[in-house]
Amino acid sequence: MAELLYRIGRFAARRHWAVIGAWLAVLAVTVVTYLSFAGALSSNITLPDTPTTRVSQQLEDDFEGTGGGNGSIVAQTTDGSAFTAAQQREVLALLDRLEEVDSVSDVSDPFATQDDLDASAERVADGRRQLNDGLGQLRDAQAQIDGGRQLLEDQRAQARRDGTLAAIRPQLEDAEQQLDDGQAEVDRQQAKVEEQAPRLEQGATLSRLSSGFRTVSEDGSAAVANVTFDVSTNEVTTEVKTEIEDLVADAGIDGVDLYPSQDIAQTVPSILGPGEVAGVVIAAIVLFVMLGTVLGAALPLVTALLGVGVASLASLSFSGMVEFVSVTPVLGVMLGLAVGIDYSLFIINRHRRQLQQGADLHESIGLANGTSGNAVVFAGVTVIVALLALNITGVGFLGLMGTVGAVAVLVAILMAVTLTPAILSLVGPRVLRRRERERLAAGELTHDAAITDRDRPMSNTRAWTVLGLGVVALLVVAAPATQMRLGLPDGSTQPPDSAAYQAYDVQAEKLGEGSNGPLLVVADLPGAIAEDDVLAEQATVGEQIGDVWNVEAVVPIGVSEDRSALAFQVVPEGSPSSESTAELVQNLRTLTPTTASGGEATLGVAGNASAGIDISDKLADVLPTYLVLVVGLSLLILVLVFRSILVPITATLGFVLSLLAAFGGITAIFQIGFLGDLFGVHTPGPVLSFLPIIATGILFGLAMDYQLFLVSGMREAYAHGAPARVAVQHGLRAGRSVVTAAAIIMISVFAGFIFSHDATIKPIGFGLAFGVLLDAFVVRMLLIPAAMHLLGEAAWWLPRWLDRILPDVDVEGAKLERSHPVHDGPHDEPHDEPVDGPVAERPGAHVAR
Structure with missing residues (x-):
């Protein structure tokens, strides 16, 4: 692979205009396919074959007029007084106009209903x-x-x-x-x-049970009209929702504010907003500080942005054939920007060092592509595998998110190993600072690979202290994760100035928290009943449902066509995302009420709150399996790369620690509300249901990136004869500057999404930024060096039988370096005597791979 990438790098350097033109042509093709085939994005997250979807299908098949999706329009007088007759007429006129919108089957009159x-x-x-x-x-x-x-x-x-x-x-x-x-x-x-x-x-029983259900507040100042669609909520197109929003916004009823609920007002989040742009700006500043030239800093940004454009447009071109959740392309942009900048930076940094060692321009580009580019490909493939593994969860939208993210990473890899060499050739020596170019012209070469006194190993006491304090600190940060609850965002998590939040707030204040998330309950009776017995069965079953803890109201809404099932709307006392509502759903599903005829009915539950619970339960069930898969994959990959048993174990344990700590931070801020104001969390609630599993896949891949770029330097020094503990310090010193810059860039890009107005994007941005921060700066730069120092020579132990059967992947391209030396090599240059022993390659030392 290293030799192939070397040739690709040299070809791209010699034919830079052809390579640049080819990528621009690819971008143009993706623009055309996007404009031709892209479809609308869905803001709803659903899973097939869950208890909720089965009940919803039963409602659609057996209960006339109850199977479609629904939303609501909330009206409130601006002065808090009761609606006047004139205001009621204008509101009803608006509702009549809404009923004429495509896909809308009915809009209720809240005043008549009340x-x-x-x-x-x-x-x-x-x-x-x-x-x-x-x-x-x-x-x-x-x-x-x-x-x-x-x-x-x-x-x-x-x-x-x-x-x-x-x-x-x-x-x-x-x-x-x-x-x-x-x-x-x-x-x-x-x-x-x-x-x-x-x-x-x-009748009195049913009246008592339904007394907690209202469509107009007791003071007459707020009303809620139910909008019923003739298709399920996730099938309602963006155009229909937009038309409803526009009609509501243009109503202009004097003294009345109107708000569509989240089911209608949900919009597709912007892919690049002010926060995301700020993250890119910070990345540019870090690049300039590290590389010292505007051209050098611009190069990774250009390749990353071009890669994001290609990957995003290519993926969205399939949105007309496959249902895309709105957060899916945003995840691709996050990853594409972050890894695109980092991967390009690794190659540029290697190229700059080689130029300062006296390498020819094209030869240096080829070598950088074959060495750092080889590591980039390996690290990127690790991320891709982790993302594609999301498909084994059996959760469709999650697998699609992983696939789109993998496409973004793949394009970033291809950009790094083709476009980056082409632009480096075009830029030439100007990728170096002016002072560096002047020293190079004067014949001053640098040889920064030599072992020096700066590589003095840390003391055992310091290593134990760093390791102990680091592990304890991560465990403390991870502690809140023990309280983590999973759920989906509701109207309360939307920005306070949004229509969805206003609708939620008015309903909660005027009609009760539970009115924002009523449950649909279907009672399957032992058999069909006579028409005259319907009322008795509704009262008997409804009363037992009403006796369940946390039920505010029970309203009969239908009877199946064969009169073998009853449907109720159940209003909980708690909000849709509260623990009490989740408990209510479980209690209702296990309840077997006695019917009027003496048999037992079985209950099924549907509704937005129920759907969120089902999705969260499903993802919580598959998370341990996915985590075991990823951890196992981590061990196998690292054994292959580092030809060691203990290095992979320490790396994997470090990843698990940083992952749990990231979960703890997410729980503390978004669920408990710690520092919520700082991060724009005005209403704490459950953690986004698919965030833990997404974060596991992405952070695993990125953790292996940093492990690879840091520890491979340690292994290379050890293979060339440096004592194990000296090699640890030498590898850390050689790689920490570029890894620090790469981590800061990645954190900046992810953190930019924290300030998104979308309640789904915000926690993902924070989780990834916080996870990278902990893994790069605590685990990879503190805990791993301390652990490897304490392990000493044992860190590189590998059974001989395993050493014989493992393939030689040569991730760092050491063989390529030996066949294409930049100069006579750092170990042939004068250097300071190492602290713990001779530097010359000793008999029996590992061969650099």
Whole structure:
């Protein structure tokens, strides 16, 4: 591979205009394919074959008018007073216009709905009063009849004593007949009351259960209209949502504010905003400080931006055929910018050092491409493998995110090993500072590979101290991760000035937190029921649902066509992302209510809150498997690269520590709210459900990048005869400047996304930036050198049988360096005597690979 990359580098250097033109042509092709085939991005995250999707499908198939997606329009008077009649008319006129939008099947009238709810409750109350009055009248009538019968018996007994019974018998019989007729009427009325009482009680039960559900606030100042679509929420196009938003924005109702809910107001996040641009600017400053020339600093930025353009446009060209979640291209941009700048920087840095050692321009470009470029390819492939492994999770949108990210990294690699050499050839010696060019012209060459007194190893005490304190610090930072909850962003996490947040806030304040995330519950009955039994079953099952903890209201919304299932809307007391709502979903799914006929019903739950819980549970289940896969892959790759057992183990343990600490930081800020104001987190909530698994894949690849570029220098020095502990310091000194710059650049690029207005992008940007910060500066530059110092010679131990079967990957291109030397080599130059022993390659020393 190193020899091939050497040839590619020399070819690109000699044919720089052809290479540059070819990449520009590729960019033009991707622009054309994007404009021709790109489709709309989805802002909804869904998973097939989850409990929620199965219930949603059942609603769509068996319940007329309940299977489509929905959102809401929230209206609020600006002065907090009740809606006037004129304002209500204007709001209803707007709702009528919304109903004419494509894909909208119905828009509810919140005022009429609330009137119906109030009227229904009043009718139930009136019915119960009438029933009670009727029962009172029947009791009075029965008492009169019973008194009449007693009077007749008394008269009959008196007549018998007086001997006048025969004379008054006809009168007594007439009176008795009248009492019998009265009793019959009372019995008929009693039977009628007994027949009506259960239905009235069932109605009263349903009225009581639904009393917590409102479409207009009690003070009359806020109203919520439900917008029902004829397709599922994730199938509603951006054009439809935009049209609804525009109609709402242009309504202009005097004294009324209107807000579409998050299901409608969600928009695709911008790929490059002010924060992202600031990150690129910081990267440019770091490049200029390190390289000292404007041309040198601009080169990695140009290649990275061009690579991002090619990768993003190429990926989005398939969005017309495959559903893209809106965050997917943003992840590709994050990775493309970060690794694109870093990979180009590694090659440029190697080229600059070789030029200062007296190498010919084209030869130096080829060698830099074959050595650092070889390491870039290997490191990049590691990142690609980690990202593509996301496809094994079985989560479609996550696998697609990994694939798009892998494409961005692949393009960054290709850019680094082709376009970077071409531009280096075009720039020529101007990639060096003027002072460096002057020294080179005067014949002053540098040989920075020699072992010197600066490579004196640290003391064992210092190594133990650094290792102990570092591990403890990472564990402390990781502690909040033990409380991590996973979820999806809701309206409360949106920017405070957004329509989605305003809609959420009004509903929470005026109608209760649970109104922002009602659940849809389907009760499958033991069998089909008669039409006359529907109300009884709704009341019986609904009452048991209402008895579950944290239920605010239960509203019957439908019966299946074959009357074998009932549908309810359940309003929780807590917000959609609260722990109590998650617990409610689980409790409802395990509840088996008894039906009116004595059987047992089974419950299924759907709705936005339920969908978020299902997605989070699914991702939480696959995370351990993915983590084991990535850790195992890490060990195998590092054993192959460093031909050691203990180096891969320490590297992998360091990665796990930095990953857990990154999870702890994410949990502390975005879930607990620590330093929330600093990072724009105004409403803490669950951690983005797919963030841990995405961060695991990306941070693994980047951690291996830094491990490779630092430890390979240590191994090279050890292979050339330096004592193990001296080699640790020498490799650290040789690689830390470029790794420091690369890490700062990557952190800057990722951190730029922290200030995105999108609640999905913000935690991803922070998690990656914080993870790189910990891994590069704590693990790779502190813990790994300390651990390797303490291991000493044992760090490079490898069983002989394993050494024989492992292929020689030559990641650093050492063989290429020997066949294409820049000069006679640093070890043939005068150098200071090393601290711990001779530098000359000793018998039995490892061959540099």
